[in-house]
Amino acid sequence: MPGLKYDSEKPRWDLLPLDIIEQIVKVLTIGAQKYDDDNWRKVENGKKRYYAALMRHIKDWQSGEILDPETGLPHLAHAGCCLIFIMGLERDEKQTIRP
16 A cells, blocks of 8 residues: 655645746845845835836846846846745735734
C-alpha cells in the first residue's frame, strides 16, 4: 500500500520558476544598494509611482528593448518588481485599516 500525504490543498511552491524570480531579486538588490532596504514602503504615493514605473518598463519591453540600460537586467524583471511593490503596499494598507 502506498504512503499517504494530504497536501493537495497546499500551495505548490515547486511551480515557481526560481530562475525568473532570481532576476527580480537582483532588481531588489540593486534597489536596496541604491536607496535602502525596504525603501519602497516609504515612497510617497508609492502605488501610483510604481504603477508608472511598471508601465514604463512594459513600454520599453514592448518597444523591443529587453534589458534596462541602467541595470542591465530585463525590463520584465523590473516590471515584476514594481508589481510586487504594488501588491505589498495594497497588503500593508489592508493590515493598517481595521474596522
